Amino acid sequence: MPPTPLPALAPQTTPAAVHRAEELWPEQIAVIDEQWNAPVRLTWSELADRVRHFAAGLIEAGVEPGDRVAVWAPNSHHWPIAALGTHYAGAVLVPLNTRYTVSEASDIIERSGAAVVVASGAFAGIDRLSEVLASPIATGRTVVGIPLESAVDAAGAVPWDRFLTVSDESVANARLRADAVAEDDLSDILFTSGTTGAPKGVLAEHRHTLAGSHAWASNGRLTADDRYLMVNPYFHTFGYKAGILPSLLFGVTMIPLAVYSPGEAMRLIDSERVTVFPGAPTIFQTVLDDPSRTDYDLTSLRLVVTGATIVPVVLIERIQSDLGVETVLTAYGQTETSGFVTTCRADDDAVTVATTCGRAYEGMEVRLSDEGEVLTRGAMVMRGYLDDPEATAATIDSDGWLHTGDVGTLDERGYLTITDRLKDMYICGGFNVYPAEVEQVLARVDGITEVAVIGVPDERMGEVGKAFVTVADGTTVTVDDVLTYAREHLANFKIPRSVEFVESLPRNPSGKVLKRELG
Known part of the structure; x- marks a missing residue:
């Protein structure tokens, strides 16, 4: 099917989106993070200020435009500050899966050439900062420590608050850096494994990333009145590009949760009047089956987005009936498309939502090859793979079609159903x-x-x-x-x-x- 035209976007880069957010919603709450002895609440103006200070810290650390900054940390208010601050300084974000071993993280840091590594201290029994400092990763790099369960003052790391303590001149330079970022500059490198077994770095530009985030948020009808419970990890496209960035574009309040439990999720939904709650199907199954569910008021929920695996029709129906959620959506995407290819719409019925991946996002088009492989092209398709022109050419053909490796069917409405995988993933x-x-x-x-x-x-x-x-x-x-x-x-x-x-x-x-x- 031909692509639906993508509406013009005011911000073409994330630094421009930061400026827009602080101008439109200066006193509205941007982030609520209750994972601390003293809960953190930041307005959009305060968040933007911390983003600028993080960017200034990068500049004082010698980071130049195009340099790479790796973030290895669970969901907290530090993550969007580090991510957006990286972009603000003209640098490139490299998210690291919190489940990686130090050897896996080291490989990606080396291959991406990251000059700075942001790592979390002790949290849920894991201390990534200590692992980084005890490994070759720390050699020749600036390591920034996020304080979590205990104060960070480890030898060889710069504590978070100290890193953000910068000169006025550096803050001014950060603003100049932000204004110089272009829509076709790289925004991030997310690593995804390939059929050869070696992780591949997906190169996404600001325009790719924001096109997808804007389309996702528009489809979910997000507004500045929404509050978004974020259990999807920020290192993943679902948490980053369908979480942080849509919130930035539409003024949505972010509520990060690093360690998921149905009880804590329901408590936050109740106390903070959460309206938007995306997650994997198992997340909602645990909420529905939790015996304490009736102890919480979950009626504020209006939008649930799920996917990533087979979604039973009965689960969609229960989310709507038992939780009273008006809109339940499923979607399909890949890291190579910033996570966005197709999505269901708000007026789709439960069977359509459960059994299809929806139709193409605005700015994207989808077709099937003669072998039934799902092909897609459009505004969200990556620049290519890091240092791998052969893999890029094998994935994106001369006509711009990205070969997904998935087999599917398209119905008369243009709705996609994935039936198999050409790859073994x-x-x-x-x-x-x-x-x-x-x-x-x-x-x-x-x-x-x-x-x-x-x-x-x-x-x-x-x-x-x-x-x-x-x-x-x-x-x-x-x-x-x-x-x-x-x-x-x-x-x-x-x-x-x-x-x-x-x-x-x-x-x-x-x-x-x-x-x-x-x-």
């Missing part, structure tokens, strides 16, 4: 897992000769990994050997939940493993 708890990456790691276990990993259904996580393993004659490898090694080298969502030892892997005549025969 599966989704565990809302996170994409590429088996090739896991297989490369497990193949290093002594005694293992071959590995094939597939996604298998799981009631709680949607899908989880299962590894099929062959071992060399005369060697002994146990399930515990495999899983222990995986835990040391892989983020939790990538670790297979089961291991099966087999004599051989099924193959076709050309030698390719037939994963469809594994199960």
